[in-house]
Each structure stands twice: as structure tokens, then as C-alpha cells.
Amino acid sequence: MVSVVEYFKNIYRIPLHYLFLPAIQVGNDTKPVYLPMKLCKIIEGQRHDLKRLNEKEVAALLKANCQPPNVNEGDSNRMVARNNYNNKMIVNEFGLQVSAELTSIDARVFPPPTLQYHGTGHEALVNPKMGQWCLFKKKMFKGGKVESWTCINFSQIKTEGASVFLLEAFASDPNDIEEELTEIYSRSSSPTSVVNYYFARWTIKRICETKLGIVSQCCQPRKVLQGLMQHLKSVVLKINVKVVASIDWPEVTYRAVVSAQPPRKEIIQNLYTVTKAPIKGLVHGGMIRELLMEFNRSTNHKPKRIIFYRDGIGEGQFAQVLLFEMDAIRKACESFEENYRPLVTFVVVQKRHHTSLFPADGTIHNILPGTVVDNMICHPTQFYLCSHAATKGVSRPKHYHDENNFTADGLQTLANNLCYTSARYTRSVSIVPPVYYAHLAANRGRCYMEDDMSDTASTSGGRGSRERDVEVRPLPGIKENVQAVMFYC
Known part of the structure; x- marks a missing residue:
């Protein structure tokens, strides 16, 4: 055993000063590695803090990243030219050629839906323009x-x-x-x-x-x-x-069920559960069953069709997630009533992809809200939908995957129209509201788990190295009168 000071003096002929400073641990808990601060340099451009950015930092980040579409398109073309892919050995070995031009594709633009407000207002019907409308002279359909x-x-x-x-x-x-x-x-x-x-x-x-x-x-x-x-x-x-309690048409409000999930588990664990009680025997539970029961209590009907929007799945996980979660949905329905098998459409919404769509005329404007691409760059069961008008930067179309029997027009129109029904905005949103609301509800559940959580900590993007070993604690119960409304908005 030698000290750090002796080690660097004997091996590297480096005398260490500032011996009062602690060493830096760059290894891990099982195999620690200690280095003197004096000999370490921080590489430029690294994130130094995982907490929420302040207002000035957010503004600077948005300014740097939100470029007009024509600027973004030019950057992409220059990157391809600079990389010169066709002269790279690995491309030639596979007999590939990379075009230096953007791919021209056919697209359709769905018209916006007509929105209905209360008939006693000055304007009961609204036809959004460029994905936006105003509340002026309007009353809520259900106040x-x-x-x-x-x-x-x-x-x-x-x-x-x-x-x-x-x-x-x-x-x-x-x-x-x-x-x-x-x-x-x-x-x-x-x-x-x-x-x-x-x-x-x-x-x-x-x-x-x-x-x-x-x-x-x-x-x-x-x-x-x-x-x-x-x-x-x-x-x-x-x-x-938050004071309108309904899960039936036409209010288009959503009741949220929040459940704790183990870290790094992509498949939702609590869609359907069954436990064995000493007296009752098998006890069925889970989020799907809970929502079915609430829908039945509110409407005196069972859903004839379930449309399940799912977020946060990579393409390599589609088959596994679909198999497990569809099975959970089916079992929850069967537990609710024997031989109850509603039609289920399972739709995956992908936000994190690298596809950008630009207008063919090369203008500074984004593609129009309602733009759909479902050919040439898509699998037959996939499509890109840009349902919103980007306020800055380039619109990011969202990637939907249909694993059921909707027609292409039917599923695309449904997704586009739903994006005009967000209860928080008078503009179309970029992903269907069920997914958007699920993110809000999940964030709320996280705040329940982390007691006295500050706004700064709540938006921290960091994950601890020991996160996977944390025991999953059950969420505290939400009061019934709060559950009945969209408390998470």
C-alpha cells in the first residue's frame, strides 16, 4: 500500500502540491480510482449540472437550437457534403450510394376539425387556422x-x-x-x-x-x-x-391512474394484476381494470373499442411490448366480464426520431399542421403526422404505429383531430392529448414519491448510478374527489 503522493512521485516523477485537497474518484464503488485534482483537466463542453436551467440559459439554448426550416435544411445539406459519404470505404464495401440531395416525398394535409363551444357564446363553432384559434367571444362547451x-x-x-x-x-x-x-x-x-x-x-x-x-x-x-x-x-x-368530471363524449376529458414503475423497465408492469387473498381467493386489479370499472360506473356501458396510445418505446422493443401489454389488456377485460373482448388498437407514438420534413419550395415556413407522410420513408403500418404549427424551429412530425385494422385515413384523421382537443391550449399540440396527459400525470406521481420536491429538482434530467437498485415504493393514494377530474393539468 502506498499513498497517492508517493505513487505519483515514484512512478511519474511528479511531486504533488496542495496536499490538503481531496483526490477525485473516477472509478466506481467496487473498484475506486483516485487522481489528484492538479493533474486533471475538464474537457470543454460538458454538462456541469443536471438541474433545471435558469431563464437565461433556457433562452440561449432555444435561440441556438431553434433555427428556421430553410436554415436547418441548409445545415443538413452542408453536413452531407462535408461528410462525403460516397468516398468512405465502409459505404463502398456494401455497394451503397448516399444521395447528396434531400428525398422528395408525397404528403397530404388533413383539414383541421371544426371545434364546438357553447351555443350561448357569440361564436359556437371555430375553424382553426394554422393550428390556432382564440377564446375571444366563446364559452366553454361545459363550464x-x-x-x-x-x-x-x-x-x-x-x-x-x-x-x-x-x-x-x-x-x-x-x-x-x-x-x-x-x-x-x-x-x-x-x-x-x-x-x-x-x-x-x-x-x-x-x-x-x-x-x-x-x-x-x-x-x-x-x-x-x-x-x-x-x-x-x-x-x-x-x-x-379541473372541475369538470366526465369521461364520456363529448367532453373529451381523461381520468388518470398513476402507478409506480421499477427503474429501467420499459414494459408497464401494473396494467393488469392478480393476487391471491386468504378469504377472497384471486383478486384482480391493475390500471386497465380500474379504468374499465370507472367508465362503466360513469356511463353504464362497457367500451366497445379501446384505443391505446403508447409512448416511450424504441423500435427494437415493439414486439415485446405489444405482446406483453396487449395480453395484459385482454386479461383485464376478461376479468371484468367473461367473454368481454373489445376491439383494441395499439398505437405507438415516437417523438425521438431524426426525421425532419421541409416544404418543397424551400421557404422559411414549416410544413402545414395536419401534414401526413405514409409512403416511401415508412413501413406500411407507420406514418408521420405533423399536427401542430411550430412556434420556433422545425416542426417534428410524430411517428405512429398501428397494429390493428384501422384504415390509414381513419387512424390519421383521428390522431390529427385529437391534437386539437387539448384542454390546456387554444392551439393544436404535437402529440395526441392522451400521451401528453400521461406525461403530466406521471410527473405528478414522481412529485408524490419525492417528498418536498422543488421545481428545480423535479425537472432534473439526471439518473443516479444506483437508480436500478432503488426499491419501488407504492404511490400514496389520491383522494377520490381529486381523481374524478383532470387534476394533473
């Missing part, structure tokens, strides 16, 4: 009714004089969030709490939804003080969908 509410300011920023926002908020100590919310709950039978926050959003959500049964809406104080009409409309949309 929520808030029986009791209050507004609290848990931030350090004073919001007096911001009554144009909603109503005057009374200030509360951010260190006593649970006590304040519990006091509010005790004073009212069914409060909806509209909360201004600065740093403790996830704490508020966890307490409201798992302990008290309060539906809450959090807002940033600086947005409140600005009083911008667009922001007010956005908040109104989110509040409305």
Missing part, C-alpha cells in the same frame, strides 16, 4: 362550477393590486404550507384552492391531492402581476378542466 375557493400567496413576492388576475390573495408563510392548506380545508366542505407559488409547487400539489382532497391551480407571481390576458385565458382553461 366548470367552483362552489368554494380561495387564493393564497406562498411566495416572497407581494401581489397586492393584482385583483385583475382573479381575486386578492392573502399572504401565507411558505414554511407552513401544510398547516395553511389544512386550515382552509377545515373551513370549507369542497374548496378549490387557487395558489400563487414561487418555489413550493410540488409540495402544494402533494398535500392537496393526497392528503386533503383539494383541487389546486398554481401560478407564478410575476405572471400574476403582469396580468396578461393570454396568461389569464390559459389559467382559466386549466381551472375549468
Whole structure:
């Protein structure tokens, strides 16, 4: 055994100074490797922090990455020319040729759906243009009714004089969030709490939804003080969908079921479960069965068709995921009622791909919302759909895979039309709302698991090296009255 100082002096003839500094551990727990700080250099361009970027960093990142389509197209052409693939040995060995030009493909553009608002408003029907529309002179098709509410300011920023926002908020100590919310709950039978926050959003959500049964809406104080009409409309949309309880047409709202998942497990584990109880015998459960039961309670009908949108699967996992999860759906249906076999369409939505589509005329504009490509660059059961109008940068079409018997037009039209039904926006979204909502609900479940989680920590993209060894803890139960609405929006 020798010290680090002796080792570097004897082997490399390097005398070490600054002996008070710790060494850097660059190995792992089972085989540690220690290096002196003085001899280490950090390679430029590496991420130094996995926490959420601040506003300036986000703005700089967006500016660097969001280039107009014609600039992005030019970058792609220059990259191909610079790489000169046709003169590379590995390309020639396989007898391949790489075209220096972009591939020209045929595309279709689906028209936007007609949206219906309440007939008592000035405008009951809306025809979106370029994937957008306005709430002006319109009333919600089904407006929520808030029986009791209050507004609290848990931030350090004073919001007096911001009554144009909603109503005057009374200030509360951010260190006593649970006590304040519990006091509010005790004073009212069914409060909806509209909360201004600065740093403790996830704490508020966890307490409201798992302990008290309060539906809450959090807002940033600086947005409140600005009083911008667009922001007010956005908040109104989110509040409305949290007090409208329906899972039946035509409200197009979605009940969420959240379940803990082991790390690095791509297949959803809790779609269908069966356990053996001492007295009851076999007990059937799982998320699919729970949703079937709720649909039946709300409508007095069983679904005749299930459309299952799935996200987060690589192409190499399609067969395995389809086999396991379709089997779970079938078993959940059979457990609900003998010989109950609704038609199931299993659709995979892929966001992380490297396909970009550009207009043939080379303009600075993106492809139109509703653009579909289902030939030349697609498998017969796949298509690219760009359902939204990108505000910056290049629109990313989403990749859908149909494993059932929808016609191409039927499935594509359904996906495109669904993207106009997001309860949070007056614009079409880039992925179908069920998938979008699932991400929101999953993030909410994560905040329940990580107690007193800050907004910064909640968006951290890092994964610990020991993540795979973490024991999966069950999620805390969500209060029934909160479950009935889209609390996660």
C-alpha cells in the first residue's frame, strides 16, 4: 500500500502540491480510482449540472437550437457534403450510394376539425387556422362550477393590486404550507384552492391531492402581476378542466391512474394484476381494470373499442411490448366480464426520431399542421403526422404505429383531430392529448414519491448510478374527489 503522493512521485516523477485537497474518484464503488485534482483537466463542453436551467440559459439554448426550416435544411445539406459519404470505404464495401440531395416525398394535409363551444357564446363553432384559434367571444362547451375557493400567496413576492388576475390573495408563510392548506380545508366542505407559488409547487400539489382532497391551480407571481390576458385565458382553461368530471363524449376529458414503475423497465408492469387473498381467493386489479370499472360506473356501458396510445418505446422493443401489454389488456377485460373482448388498437407514438420534413419550395415556413407522410420513408403500418404549427424551429412530425385494422385515413384523421382537443391550449399540440396527459400525470406521481420536491429538482434530467437498485415504493393514494377530474393539468 502506498499513498497517492508517493505513487505519483515514484512512478511519474511528479511531486504533488496542495496536499490538503481531496483526490477525485473516477472509478466506481467496487473498484475506486483516485487522481489528484492538479493533474486533471475538464474537457470543454460538458454538462456541469443536471438541474433545471435558469431563464437565461433556457433562452440561449432555444435561440441556438431553434433555427428556421430553410436554415436547418441548409445545415443538413452542408453536413452531407462535408461528410462525403460516397468516398468512405465502409459505404463502398456494401455497394451503397448516399444521395447528396434531400428525398422528395408525397404528403397530404388533413383539414383541421371544426371545434364546438357553447351555443350561448357569440361564436359556437371555430375553424382553426394554422393550428390556432382564440377564446375571444366563446364559452366553454361545459363550464366548470367552483362552489368554494380561495387564493393564497406562498411566495416572497407581494401581489397586492393584482385583483385583475382573479381575486386578492392573502399572504401565507411558505414554511407552513401544510398547516395553511389544512386550515382552509377545515373551513370549507369542497374548496378549490387557487395558489400563487414561487418555489413550493410540488409540495402544494402533494398535500392537496393526497392528503386533503383539494383541487389546486398554481401560478407564478410575476405572471400574476403582469396580468396578461393570454396568461389569464390559459389559467382559466386549466381551472375549468379541473372541475369538470366526465369521461364520456363529448367532453373529451381523461381520468388518470398513476402507478409506480421499477427503474429501467420499459414494459408497464401494473396494467393488469392478480393476487391471491386468504378469504377472497384471486383478486384482480391493475390500471386497465380500474379504468374499465370507472367508465362503466360513469356511463353504464362497457367500451366497445379501446384505443391505446403508447409512448416511450424504441423500435427494437415493439414486439415485446405489444405482446406483453396487449395480453395484459385482454386479461383485464376478461376479468371484468367473461367473454368481454373489445376491439383494441395499439398505437405507438415516437417523438425521438431524426426525421425532419421541409416544404418543397424551400421557404422559411414549416410544413402545414395536419401534414401526413405514409409512403416511401415508412413501413406500411407507420406514418408521420405533423399536427401542430411550430412556434420556433422545425416542426417534428410524430411517428405512429398501428397494429390493428384501422384504415390509414381513419387512424390519421383521428390522431390529427385529437391534437386539437387539448384542454390546456387554444392551439393544436404535437402529440395526441392522451400521451401528453400521461406525461403530466406521471410527473405528478414522481412529485408524490419525492417528498418536498422543488421545481428545480423535479425537472432534473439526471439518473443516479444506483437508480436500478432503488426499491419501488407504492404511490400514496389520491383522494377520490381529486381523481374524478383532470387534476394533473
